[in-house]
Amino acid sequence: MINKYYLILLFTLCASTTLAQTAIIKGKVTDSKSKEPLPGAYVHLDGMHKGATTDAFGNFEINKLTAGEYKVKVKYVGFSEFEKEATVSDNQTMIIDIAMKESDEQLKTVNIYSKLNQSNESSSRKSEKNANNITNVLSARAMERSPDINAATALTRVSAVTLQRNSGSDEAYAIIRGLEPRYNNTLINGAKVTSPDPVSRFISLSVVPSDLLDRIEVSKTLTPEMEGDAIGGTVNLIFKDAPEAEYFKANASLGYSAIFFNRKYDNFNQSAVLSKSPSERFGPAYVAPPGYFTRANLDFTKKTAPPTALASFTYGRRFFHNKLGFIIADSYQNQYYGTNSQFNAAIPNTQAGGNYKPVLSDVANRAYSTQQLNNGLSTHLDYKIDDKNTIGLSNVFLYTYIAQTRLSIDTSIIGGNGGRIGPGTGTVFNDNRSNIQNQYVENLKLDGKHILSNHFQFDWAGLYSNATANAPDRADLTLNHLINPDFTSTPDYFDAISRIWSKNGNKDLSAYANLGYKTALGDKSSLEIKAGGLYRHSTRYNRQNEYTLRPAAEANGVKAQFTDIYSSQWVVYNVTGSSTSDAANYTASEDITSGYGEFKLNINNLDIVGGVRVEGTKQEYDTHPVVLNILSSAKKTYTDVLPSLQLKYKLTENSNLRAAYFKSIARPALYELVPTATFGQSSDVTGNPYLQHTEADNYDLRYELYPKNEEQFFVGGFYKEIKNPIEFALISTSGGQLQTTPQNFGTAKVAGAEVVYSRYFGNIGFSGNYTYTYSNISSAKDVPEAGTVNGKPVLKNQSRPLQGQTGDVANLSLLYKDDKHKAFAQLAYTYTSRTLSLVYPNYGYDYYQQPQSFLALSAEKQVSKHFTLTGKVNNLLNTPTTVKINNLVQARDVYNVSFNVGFRYSL
């Protein structure tokens, strides 16, 4: 038989040059049980290098065939292999519809390397069902069902995950169970990727194209083999291995932000930004003349906002008898977005009858115009040496360029050198800022998996990660004028200019190794034991150099009037810059050494996974002080023992009951320890070396029901006791910026419940999840109306929710797909309730971000074999981000609706 096929093959190959290639085999692959189409299944002709992968509707087409006899094969993990012989003649189009049968193989020895195709939805339900811990898995198929272009948008459909977004951009960070990003880990292929952003520890999820992803795993409980610094959970983005068939997919779209229908984009000359400060160019003793500093980057002009352009492609194939797989993806986003913002500083009302309630001391209106260019290039190579050994190499390179204009009009209501008597009067400051930033992230990972014997497996990984951010010449111009009580105005005066060059870098080197042993214990039980460790050395540096330019006084000594930037005269006040004495020039490092032992015992219907992880941490910083200060150099050490126990009881074939306990931690970011200010958009953070790391005891209970493929129902509850959560507290407001510092306020109790349900009814799919979380922490606050006792303020304990903890989180999505017309549509709704954003120093008041509802609509229609039109509308409700102290609006940011239309090409 085999020989016969080889002959046919040979014949086909030889004859291919002369014979007509006109036959076609096409059809649809479905699940025999659910009748659901199976996308991503590879249909191939046995013994030939020819095949096709099914599209999102399960359709495939293999064309350009010569007449003859073929054996059609389909392999799809979780299903028995399908085989059928077919004979086609010239110009024939043969239709073969394939119904795949599920296989129920239970493997008891090491099976991790039999390639489990987890990228389909029902197998993701399976991996949820079979996972050791409490997870939610989003498969590539689920991502493909709806036109999510990146990991961030896809993630919103995972239970209890919401996204924290920044000012109208596509930037997004995961919030799990309403716990802010600091308590969660974002991993790429199981490894951390450093971020150059001083404030966020992780890269934005929006730069990872969803085409590259095999699946996204969200783990809400930790097993000992996972890194212990996640209290909310871990988001793991797992890249695809190269598929067996050649794979190419490309997206392109154009978009626009509706905010620019109402106003222009504020632009500045980006080429006028000097990449190097005077002392960087000419040495620390160089006396910078006024002429060194450029003017065009403080000349703000209005232009029509260009459209946002997004493009991405993914290409993959395998070589050398499928041993070497190669997949590359590039995601390019050039976005123009804006924010109209109100930012008001609040202080206690000290007026008679004011009762020290917060009142506004300043009112500022700010308009941001931002260009952000992201390019993410990801490559993944896997080499299967043999059935037992594979080696992988992945590289993620991200480049981000940001150019931002901030025009701010700030009126001081209380204090300062005011003179305000009512609305529309007083001294008005115009604070106009331009800055650009270049960020580079390079992350290289080499890993291997080896089956050493029938019972032993070994895997290892080495990682190099380097992230830098360079923000040259942040230029800030302040002008002021007075609006008199009769509403006449003085001219604009030139107040000050500051120019700041800053730079930072993070470098990580890590190594992981794990050894596993697995054996059967009788017919129905098995035992798996794993041990391993990790070492990571991270270093960080921060450089800052500031020059202050003061207006040259008129001959009579008076401040000069401002007409335009080109005719302004200034003197360089600190001629050699601040670099030699600025405490913002620091180095810091973090070393993590950890090891774990883990077992998984499977006895009949009960799975027990447990063990202990030990993590040792050393954090250090040095601000290289010029002025001697005890806080200028410090070291922190701590070792945590993190036990974990997870029980899974299989109630029936389709349902599980799970219970888990684990201990986990959260470490402060290095910049949060260094006692120097890190500048933010509207608030600056001064680090606190006394800050303790956070420790949490976590308890989870979940019932899972899997009635049918792709259908799921989960209900669960959790309780966490979080010792020393890190929360931000207000120290003061200065220069229109909030000055905050991270602090520990005690122990928080967090309890919650979640429900997840998803189901597909023919053409309509529904998926929804809801998480309710209660959190409470009590800390001492000042009671100003009580005055002082012995010169000290009177303190009183106040109960409040944990900072960054959202009470209600709901995600609902409605999917519609029409196989006949090859059209998809999805409406996604997200709700988050009131969240404490900043701790106010006085009793009874805190800053709360107000409830938000977001609605997004996306749709696509396949117009030809290769082309699909796509469209997306985000923020349909034009939801503002509002922060209030009781009824006082402290900040309100409006981003408006954004539109995107484009197409997708797939091979």
Next chain:
Amino acid sequence: MKVKYNHIISTIALVTVSMVSCKKAEVTTFNKVKIPTSSPIQPGNIAGFVKGTLLTGQTYTVTGDITVKKGDTLSAQPGAIVVVKNNAQFNIQGVLNLLGSQDQPIFFNSDTNKPGTWGGFQADSAQAINIKWAHIDNTGGPDAGGSARRTIVVRGAIPVDIEDSWFTNGQDDLMGLFGAKVTILRNTISSSGSTDGEGINLKSGATGVVAYNVIFSQAGSGVKLETSTSVPFPQTEIEVYNNTIVAIGWRRGSAEPGRGTSVGVNAIGHIFNNIYVNCYHGIELFNDGDVTHTTYGNNLFYATVDTYTDLVDPTIKINIRDNFYPAGAAGSPRPTDLISTKIGNFDPLFVKFDGTVAAPNGFPNVNDFRLQNGSPAYGAGNTKYNQDLGAYTTDGKGNKH
């Protein structure tokens, strides 16, 4: 099989117990910053950590920042001369005692003798400040971040006693005293603040007396009183009396006019017997000040010109007399005030006055603000403080310069 499980479980339990004992609590160690011991002052070049006494008749050259540690005292005898180079400053964490005399004042100046060329006394965490009969000139050079430094800055409820001294040509606030207990008597502050900065800036719960001082040509306000915007208690409460405040508040521009004396942000002022001449604004009681407890009266306001052309925008003519109590603020003329209505009316009759309205930072003060016979300021005072107005009084309690 049972046995096997038991083995496994007991092994796991043992491993768990042994690992639990690994836990180590968080330890924060601050790497010791080497603080040198203070050395006694010797004539000649000084820098670094010092304590001791600057001697009569000796000249000292400060070549780098000086730090006086907590518990240490830096004293100066009458007639000591200090020349500061390299924009250096004095960090006072201990006690500063500059005790000159009328015959032999103490001198602090930079080597270049130009405005804004050394750092002054950065005494944020000082234990006490006493300055008597000292000349402190040309302070306010930029700090590391590029900001002008205040000449004397204190944060904390410590005694600050500054008497009979001269301060000229600072660049920012001449005195920034936050929360201090102040006694500021009989000083002369001239031509300070480049395009911003107050003469005497008292905030964050400062209490005490500001009396018999002459403040001439300050960029911002002469005397500014505020409580902290975020910490309402204790309130700032100051008696401001018998000061002569002239040509104040012009250099900051009309967007932020300077005041002879201002009271804002929950502060309390008791403002009596002062003479205000040619100030952009006279007394301004902001609506956010503690207007209820503030008292004022018996002040003299005068302008040597009818209108003053704004230096920046010549189309604006400023009527100084309209701004004695500026519109929009809570203050209003008191019956006991002497308020000039035209040139010559209630002219305080200074012994010598060049008629300065606005002048640059560093402008020489060649005036003599003593009063000629027949000055309306004589006998017009609130007698709780003094029978006369201004810094120079007939009872001899006033300014001795």
